[in-house]
Amino acid sequence: MLNNPASGEKRTAQLDELDRRLLSLLSENSRRTNNSLAEELGIAASTCLARLNALRDSGVISRFTIEVNPQVLGRELEALIFVKIRPGARHLMSTFASDMRSKPGVQQLFFLGGADDFVLHIAVRNSADVRQFVLDNLSANPAVATTQTSLVFEHSHGTDEY
Amino acid sequence: MLNNPASGEKRTAQLDELDRRLLSLLSENSRRTNNSLAEELGIAASTCLARLNALRDSGVISRFTIEVNPQVLGRELEALIFVKIRPGARHLMSTFASDMRSKPGVQQLFFLGGADDFVLHIAVRNSADVRQFVLDNLSANPAVATTQTSLVFEHSHGTDEY
DNA sequence: ATTGAAATTGTGTGGAC
DNA sequence: GTCCACACAATTTCAAT
Numbered sequence: 001m002l003n004n005p006a007s008g009e010k011r012t013a014q015l016d017e018l019d020r021r022l023l024s025l026l027s028e029n030s031r032r033t034n035n036s037l038a039e040e041l042g043i044a045a046s047t048c049l050a051r052l053n054a055l056r057d058s059g060v061i062s063r064f065t066i067e068v069n070p071q072v073l074g075r076e077l078e079a080l081i082f083v084k085i086r087p088g089a090r091h092l093m094s095t096f097a098s099d100m101r102s103k104p105g106v107q108q109l110f111f112l113g114g115a116d117d118f119v120l121h122i123a124v125r126n127s128a129d130v131r132q133f134v135l136d137n138l139s140a141n142p143a144v145a146t147t148q149t150s151l152v153f154e155h156s157h158g159t160d161e162y
Numbered sequence: 163m164l165n166n167p168a169s170g171e172k173r174t175a176q177l178d179e180l181d182r183r184l185l186s187l188l189s190e191n192s193r194r195t196n197n198s199l200a201e202e203l204g205i206a207a208s209t210c211l212a213r214l215n216a217l218r219d220s221g222v223i224s225r226f227t228i229e230v231n232p233q234v235l236g237r238e239l240e241a242l243i244f245v246k247i248r249p250g251a252r253h254l255m256s257t258f259a260s261d262m263r264s265k266p267g268v269q270q271l272f273f274l275g276g277a278d279d280f281v282l283h284i285a286v287r288n289s290a291d292v293r294q295f296v297l298d299n300l301s302a303n304p305a306v307a308t309t310q311t312s313l314v315f316e317h318s319h320g321t322d323e324y
Numbered sequence: 325a326t327t328g329a330a331a332t333t334g335t336g337t338g339g340a341c
Numbered sequence: 342g343t344c345c346a347c348a349c350a351a352t353t354t355c356a357a358t
Binding site for chain 1: 228
């Protein structure tokens with residue numbers, strides 16, 4: 001069980017088997033009722049609720065959310081865009097990052113150390129939209145030195161065990 | 163409202179304003195009670211439930227899940243690993259992909275067209291673990307031609323509006 | 325497609341081990 | 342930390358519009 005259920009500040013949480021199973025169940029369906037979770041784990045509902053709250057409060061669970069399928073919303077095409085910032089504009093990197101996060105179609109943003117400075121993961125309708133995205137948001141941006149775009153053929157999540 | 167709430171097969175769903183607001187609320191907290199969602203949207207609980215079920219059944223919501231903070235679990239370091247598959251081993255790409263998804267620490271896997279064939283997003287304890295991951299899972303793999311690893315300084319999600 | 329009402333089911337607290 | 346019991350709240354079905 002968690003070392004420090006109430007603080008929300010602790011650096012590293014120690015999970016027991018019950019916590020790990022609970023995380024797995026919630027990953028599969030975060031909307032399952034507490035009763036149903038408790039039953040599957042073989043514990044009382046109130047115990048399960050306490051565990052769940054502790055996982056949330058300690059920051060192990062950063063949020064309960066949904067996965068939206070971009071394709072069903074007409075965004076058939078995903079791409080990764082690798083971006084290099086100009087050497088003289090590196091002080092603009094954090095502004096650039098927060099600007100990008102709110103552009104339509106942006107799914108994720110990675111701020112990197114290494115050959116590229118950023119990787120943008122976008123989901124848009126078609127290849128014309130990819131082009132438009134790069135032209136409007138990147139090529140036009142004076143902080144951007146170069147970009148390189150790769151289409152995403154498949155995207156999957158890890159099946160980590162906690 | 164959705165064209166086709168019950169099929170789960172339709173390619174593109176047409177959302178109205180209510181659906182979009184519901185998706186937003188559920189993105190922020192997928193565990194909110196149906197009553198609370200209904201109240202905020204200004205509709206009856208039973209209507210809200212019908213909308214929510216339609217969004218799930220039509221595939222717009224692919225799952226209700228949680229975000230787990232890797233750092234709180236002792237995975238302090240994230241990296242992207244860019245992988246090129248050997249020209250003579252391209253038929254092994256899909257096997258490679260499904261092998262990788264289940265390795266400990268793998269968060270995401272992108273299957274790309276372009277300069278690199280894959281991007282792996284991993285979260286591990288420290289730089290020794292990154293090295294170990296690459297040696298064990300990539301360098302040792304005969305299908306892999308080259309890898310290039312970049313540390314992730316920051317990772318954020320888009321704030322898309324649906 | 326939306327609703328309100330009703331029956332079922334779930335949540336969350338407090339006291340006991 | 343876990344459990345049970347209980348009061349309160351939420352879910353889900355259904356007939357009506």
